[in-house]
Amino acid sequence: MYLNLAHWLKGTRALGPGKRLAIWVQGCCFDCTGCIAQSWRKRRRAKLIGPEELAKLDLDGVDGITISGGEPFLQAKPLAAYLKSAKETYPGLSVIIFTGFTRDDLTWSSALGLIEHVDLLITGPYIPEQNNGTGLRGSANQELIFLTDRLKPWAEEIVSGQRSVELYYRGNELLIVGMPEEKVLKSILGEIEELEK
Ligand code: SF4
Structure with missing residues (x-):
């Protein structure tokens, strides 16, 4: 049983409370307009x-794990196995998952098995017209579902806080971590275009 990952990054502060391990899975079954993870949507081996x-x-010094993609629930079984093992070593970790599915869609057994390890589930497709720059979600239609109390002390920040975005260069590739508002994304891409001239 393998995970097919696009990338992972330890230490981000842009994808939930505290210092987090971000894991992006490769492959998605959705086609959201304006998706910023285009190269990670393709269902291919990574x-x-x-x-x-x-x-x-x-994961010493890490407060939690955030899983996004791609679509995490397409790899529900290996992700559940991973989270079970990681939490055996680091029981204090909080877990956040972003999914394009709605809560009502997630009824198959491996999806339910993955949900057991999750503290905060962020559900629904990305809709660029509803990207208002606030809260830990790409767009306001997405539902923030607290499945345990672990992240409730940060509920206000999660629901309506200002977002932050981190930029990393991987070789000559840019990695944007976080959910930039459309105008912020355009300005980042514009700046980069200028630098590359
Ligand atoms: S669910 Fe996420 S990764 Fe998939 S197309 Fe929508 S925004 Fe992109």
Whole structure:
């Protein structure tokens, strides 16, 4: 059983409270207009890694894990196995998952198995017209579902706080971490275009 990952990054503060491990899965079954993860949407082989192998990653000093993509629930079974192992070593971790599915869609058994490990589920497709720059979601239609009390002390920040965005260069590729408002995204891309001239 393998995870097919687009990328992972330890230490982000743009995808939930505290310092987090971000995991982006490769492959999505949705086609949201304005998706900023275009290269991670394609259902192709990317970085294959076993759940137990990924769970060996040193997460000392990390407060939680945020999983996005791509569509995490297409890899529900290996993700559940990974989270189970990671939490055995680091029981204090909080878990956030972004999904294009709605809560009512997530009824199959491996999806329910994954949900058992999640503290905050952010559901629904991205709709650019509803991207208002606030809250831990790409657009205001997306539902923030607190499945446990673990992240409730940050509920206000999660529901209506200002978002932050981090930029990383991987070789000559730019990685945008977070959910930039449309105008912020345009300005980042504009600046980069200028720099590359
Ligand atoms: S669900 Fe997420 S990754 Fe998939 S198309 Fe929509 S925004 Fe992109």
